[in-house]
Amino acid sequence: GAVVSQHPSWVICKSGTSVKIECRSLDFQATTMFWYRQFPKQSLMLMATSNEGSKATYEQGVEKDKFLINHASLTLSTLTVTSAHPEDSSFYICSQGRGGNSYEQYFGPGTRLTVT
Amino acid sequence: GQQVMQIPQYQHVQEGEDFTTYCNSSTTLSNIQWYKQRPGGHPVFLIQLVKSGEVKKQKRLTFQFGEAKKNSSLHITATQTTDVGTYFCAGREGPVWGAQKLVFGQGTRLTINP
Numbered sequence: 001g002a003v004v005s006q007h008p009s010w011v012i013c014k015s016g017t018s019v020k021i022e023c024r025s026l027d028f029q030a031t032t033m034f035w036y037r038q039f040p041k042q043s044l045m046l047m048a049t050s051n052e053g054s055k056a057t058y059e060q061g062v063e064k065d066k067f068l069i070n071h072a073s074l075t076l077s078t079l080t081v082t083s084a085h086p087e088d089s090s091f092y093i094c095s096q097g098r099g100g101n102s103y104e105q106y107f108g109p110g111t112r113l114t115v116t
Numbered sequence: 117g118q119q120v121m122q123i124p125q126y127q128h129v130q131e132g133e134d135f136t137t138y139c140n141s142s143t144t145l146s147n148i149q150w151y152k153q154r155p156g157g158h159p160v161f162l163i164q165l166v167k168s169g170e171v172k173k174q175k176r177l178t179f180q181f182g183e184a185k186k187n188s189s190l191h192i193t194a195t196q197t198t199d200v201g202t203y204f205c206a207g208r209e210g211p212v213w214g215a216q217k218l219v220f221g222q223g224t225r226l227t228i229n230p
């Protein structure tokens with residue numbers, strides 16, 4: 001079954017508004033979660049690494065003031081797209097990693113954001 | 117920074133034909149992972165390769181990690197319609213364990229004519 005959930009699965013918002021996306025770890029306490037963005041027919045681009053109890057680490061070119069990440073607990077990380085614009089329309093996916101020698105990432109089902 | 121290139125971008129085959137996608141990194145990787153994303157879905161972990169020259173098989177899928185740990189391949193034998201999707205490789209430079217970020221290739225979109 002799913003180990004990472006995301007909410008909402010899709011959202012349509014007007015330009016200038018803010019949207020919060022939740023990523024929950026269902027069966028694992030994740031100190032680190034990752035946020036990706038995927039444009040249609042393109043690869044996954046890492047936006048930031050979310051660290052529980054501390055500030056997120058953003059990738060180069062990602063505006064931290066526009067994409068606010070909060071990882072307040074071991075099971076919940078949120079991504080808020082502030083003052084969204086049509087160019088922010090994309091598929092946003094979170095993931096968590098499982099450690100050890102089989103380090104794999106479990107991806108959430110994704111959130112499709114459309115900004116009109 | 118680290119770059120992971122994947123080819124081909126698209127591949128269309130007849131059902132029953134074989135399929136291969138290749139992944140090349142600009143730097144030496146500590147490990148490489150492969151994911152499959154079905155249309156409209158999210159990436160699902162397939163496998164991780166860690167050792168130089170490693171070969172792993174999952175039924176009709178064969179994964180290989182190059183000797184220099186800079187390239188990898190995924191080969192599917194006798195494709196089936198259930199194999200449709202986009203296959204991504206993802207490389208990591210850091211240690212095998214720990215929360216190190218992955219760099220994804222562009223993906224290879226596989227379509228199959230039944």
